[in-house]
Amino acid sequence: MSLQDILLHIDTYPEPTSDAAIDAAVDVAALLGGQITALALRLSIPVRSNIIAEHLIGLTDMAREEEARSLAACTHGLDRFKARAESRGVFRGVLLETTQLPSFAQHVAQRARARDLCIVPVGGALDGQDGVAETLIFHSGRPVLLMRSDAKVSANLAGGVAVLAWDGSVPAARAMADALPILRGMRQVRVLTILNEKASATAGLAQDAARHLQAHGIEAVIDEVDAQGEFISRVLDSYLARTAPDLMVMGAYGRSRLREVILGGATEHMLRRAQLPVLMSH
Numbered sequence: 001m002s003l004q005d006i007l008l009h010i011d012t013y014p015e016p017t018s019d020a021a022i023d024a025a026v027d028v029a030a031l032l033g034g035q036i037t038a039l040a041l042r043l044s045i046p047v048r049s050n051i052i053a054e055h056l057i058g059l060t061d062m063a064r065e066e067e068a069r070s071l072a073a074c075t076h077g078l079d080r081f082k083a084r085a086e087s088r089g090v091f092r093g094v095l096l097e098t099t100q101l102p103s104f105a106q107h108v109a110q111r112a113r114a115r116d117l118c119i120v121p122v123g124g125a126l127d128g129q130d131g132v133a134e135t136l137i138f139h140s141g142r143p144v145l146l147m148r149s150d151a152k153v154s155a156n157l158a159g160g161v162a163v164l165a166w167d168g169s170v171p172a173a174r175a176m177a178d179a180l181p182i183l184r185g186m187r188q189v190r191v192l193t194i195l196n197e198k199a200s201a202t203a204g205l206a207q208d209a210a211r212h213l214q215a216h217g218i219e220a221v222i223d224e225v226d227a228q229g230e231f232i233s234r235v236l237d238s239y240l241a242r243t244a245p246d247l248m249v250m251g252a253y254g255r256s257r258l259r260e261v262i263l264g265g266a267t268e269h270m271l272r273r274a275q276l277p278v279l280m281s282h
Contacts (some may be wrong), residue, residue, distance in 0.1 A: 002181050006036040007115040009136075010081060011129050013066070013101065019080050021121035024147060026086045028119060028277075031158035032182065035092035037117075038081040039111055042194045043070035044096040071227075073074040081194070094133065104128070105135035112140040117178075122271070123148040133271060134263070136281050137252045146271065146278045150244035156278060160246030164220070165208045165266070166193050167201040171251025175281040177208060179249040180216055182279065189213060189220045190243060194235055197227040213236045223281035233269040248274065252282040 008025045008028045011017045022038075078094045085091035096185035102272040112118040118136055122129040136144045162183055166172050183189050191206040191213070203224060210220040223243075227235050240248070251269075254263030263271065270278050 001227075002010060003032050003034045003116040005114075005116045006032070006034045007112050008036055008038045008081065008130060009118065009120050009129075010038050011121070011132070012040050012076040012077065013070040013257055013267045014128070016073035017060050017077055017121050017129075021147065022077060022081050022102050023084050023122060025119045026081065026088055026090060028145070028157055029085070029090045030088040032117075032185075034090065034116065036085055036090050037092045037095060037115075038078055038085075038158070039095040039097070039108060040074040040078050041070075041104055041107060042074050042096060042251075043067050044098050044100050046100065067235040082201070105132045106139070108132055112136055112142050115142055117143050117145055119145045119147060121147050124276040137271075143175070143279055143281045146274065146280065148275060148277075156187075156246040157182075158185045159187050161188045161190065161243070162247040162249060163190045163192050163223075163243065163245045164209065164213075165248065165250035166191050166206045167198055167251075168205050168208075169200060169251055169253075171253060171282050172209075175249050175251040175279065176212070178281045180218075181277050182247065183218050183249070184212065184216065186218075186247070189218055190223050190245065191220045191226065192223045192239065194232065195224055195226045196229070197232055197235070232265045235272070236266060236269060240274075245276065248276055248278045250278065250280055250281040254282070 006029045009149055024034060043066060045067055047060050047063045074096055078096060082091060082094060120129055120133045122133050133144060133146055164176055191209050193201050193206045195201060195203060206222045213220045225235060225239055254265045
């Protein structure tokens with residue numbers, strides 16, 4: 001099992017993915033020994049205008065300008081990606097497709113379903129990638145690697161330290177299985193169970209996960225941290241600051257309320273705030 005077929009979503013609107021984030025994603029694909037395809041979505045804005053709107057604000061012209069801005073970002077991002085990926089020997093292809101802004105996330109999720117992994121640079125104040133990442137995690141059926149576009153991604157993603165968050169749940173099991181190709185190449189794997197945060201997360205629970213990893217040739221260190229009534233975000237931040245890992249692997253939690261997904265506390269925090277690459281599965 002390996003991660004041979006990787007997809008990168010290059011955001012184009014309203015804030016395009018940075019060159020540095022594109023380069024980092026390509027480098028990750030090279031480290032993982034895979035081939036990578038980039039997907040960029042060109043914005044389409046249907047205009048239902050009228051004489052007053054055209055006279056006051058030039059609505060049609062505004063829409064065409066925003067579409068042109070999105071297309072320019074697509075062209076630049078895909079050109080940057082192609083040059084970087086070819087130089088690293090990991091180029092598989094590029095996809096330039098058109099859709100409306102509300103459909104961006106679902107469009108990316110559909111393209112990700114036939115990939116081994118989807119990389120999503122997140123973190124821009126206006127880039128909308130958090131929403132894309134969330135939709136991918138819950139609706140693509142594939143693992144998602146979140147990489148903050150404003151943080152340096154270390155080459156230690158291969159040969160560094162990984163943390164597997166383990167509470168014995170189905171999402172945690174899915175994440176562990178999805179991450180095996182990456183975990184095999186890490187220098188150290190730590191299995192983290194946070195006690196007194198969920199009733200299911202009990203002392204000694206991680207031993208079975210460590211046994212499974214060992215069966216795949218991965219020796220793991222078990223860490224048990226008592227939440228002691230603290231917010232899960234603070235517990236995670238404290239642990240990550242202390243252990244300084246290069247990658248976090250975790251199952252994603254959410255529940256539906258009508259058409260809205262309400263994220264679990266740890267999922268919400270790592271999706272919005274994590275300063276290291278996070279592999280999430282659901």
